[in-house]
Amino acid sequence: MTGAYVPRRDRLWFTRSRRYALFVLRELTSVFVAWAVAYLLLMIAALAGGGYDGFVALARQPWMIAVNGVALAATGFHALTFLNLAPKATVVRLDGWRVPAWMIQGGNHSAWLLVSAILAYVVLRSP
Amino acid sequence: MTEESIRLEVARYRPGQDEEPVLVPYEVPLRPDWAVLDGLAYVKDRLDGTLSFRWSCRMGICGSCGMTVNGEPRLTCGTFLTEYGTGPVRVEPLKGFPVIRDLVVDIEDFLAKLSSVRPWLVREGEEPPLTTEYAQTPAQLDAYKQYSMCVNCMLCYSACPVYVLDPDFLGPAAIALAQRYNLDSRDMDDRFDVLGHEDAVWGCTFVGECTNACPKHVDPAEAIQRYKLTAALRSVLPWSRR
Numbered sequence: 001m002t003g004a005y006v007p008r009r010d011r012l013w014f015t016r017s018r019r020y021a022l023f024v025l026r027e028l029t030s031v032f033v034a035w036a037v038a039y040l041l042l043m044i045a046a047l048a049g050g051g052y053d054g055f056v057a058l059a060r061q062p063w064m065i066a067v068n069g070v071a072l073a074a075t076g077f078h079a080l081t082f083l084n085l086a087p088k089a090t091v092v093r094l095d096g097w098r099v100p101a102w103m104i105q106g107g108n109h110s111a112w113l114l115v116s117a118i119l120a121y122v123v124l125r126s127p
Numbered sequence: 128m129t130e131e132s133i134r135l136e137v138a139r140y141r142p143g144q145d146e147e148p149v150l151v152p153y154e155v156p157l158r159p160d161w162a163v164l165d166g167l168a169y170v171k172d173r174l175d176g177t178l179s180f181r182w183s184c185r186m187g188i189c190g191s192c193g194m195t196v197n198g199e200p201r202l203t204c205g206t207f208l209t210e211y212g213t214g215p216v217r218v219e220p221l222k223g224f225p226v227i228r229d230l231v232v233d234i235e236d237f238l239a240k241l242s243s244v245r246p247w248l249v250r251e252g253e254e255p256p257l258t259t260e261y262a263q264t265p266a267q268l269d270a271y272k273q274y275s276m277c278v279n280c281m282l283c284y285s286a287c288p289v290y291v292l293d294p295d296f297l298g299p300a301a302i303a304l305a306q307r308y309n310l311d312s313r314d315m316d317d318r319f320d321v322l323g324h325e326d327a328v329w330g331c332t333f334v335g336e337c338t339n340a341c342p343k344h345v346d347p348a349e350a351i352q353r354y355k356l357t358a359a360l361r362s363v364l365p366w367s368r369r
Binding site: 003004005006007009010013014016017019020023027085088089091096 | 140142143145147148198222223225226227233266269288291292332333334335336338339346348349352353355356
């Protein structure tokens with residue numbers, strides 16, 4: 001359209017509001033989720049290939065502990081925010097009654113905690 | 128007694144005169160029952176008749192008076208001056224749209240997107256004129272009613288960073304409107320050809336701001352995520368329609 005003003009693209013849009021910043025943070029934490037998967041695969045490969053002692057030595061390095069500490073916090077944040085969004089994609093109706101979002105969120109968080117507790121029990125139990 | 132006033136900082140863009148929008152301050156009365164739209168009307172009636180903005184119903188139904196108020200997309204008829212304390216209140220055109228003049232944005236692209244989703248009941252195997260009645264149960268009405276409340280105010284587009292960065296994105300309201308018909312028991316289309324590609328539902332990164340901005344509680348983010356599931360199933364099971 002002649003004479004219309006077309007605003008310039010705002011490359012710092014995610015700094016303009018707290019909610020935008022939280023969204024970008026949620027997306028960026030995906031990198032740490034990928035890291036957690038890669039780390040798990042490396043551990044399985046070390047277990048299967050006989051290099052587990054080397055993997056443990058690597059895992060004990062202070063920088064690796066720091067990276068994994070950050071990864072744990074980031075994946076926790078990612079999981080929480082991801083599960084909180086689940087009701088948007090899942091509309092559950094029971095005999096015409098729509099299950100409220102907090103119940104779907106609660107169900108997801110409960111299932112997550114249950115699976116985590118089972119895994120923690122399996123991993124941490126005494127041999 | 129002197130009446131209290133509040134400062135409106137209004138974005139002015141006069142084609143041929145301004146290179147880009149500039150903020151112009153106006154003092155308007157601060158009254159408890161005055162919305163931002165009343166303040167703009169005061170400016171136009173009493174202070175500067177050249178100010179341009181859209182409005183119609185003044186009661187949150189027509190969706191005409193959407194603007195950016197202190198950085199947030201709002202219907203100015205439902206946003207009261209008293210929400211901003213002593214001010215100032217910055218009023219700008221909706222983000223993400225070309226500005227025609229002052230607070231008036233170009234909505235042609237939005238209208239084209241709306242019509243592209245076939246926002247009407249699609250029937251197959253029937254020739255007009257259609258004379259049959261199609262009764263619905265309350266549950267069938269409830270399945271899509273929320274999405275039918277959209278007033279096309281475009282606040283969701285302005286709040287959506289995906290649309291602002293990529294104007295090819297079909298956008299929240301158009302997808303919610305498509306879902307309004309997809310979920311209608313009388314409709315026989317699924318609009319997969321329009322919705323199931325990267326500039327439509329797959330372009331949405333689920334920021335969720337469309338839902339926060341919606342003054343009618345349509346929840347476009349929900350409509351989009353629900354259709355992602357539909358589209359995924361449709362891709363895996365191409366014979367499934369709904």
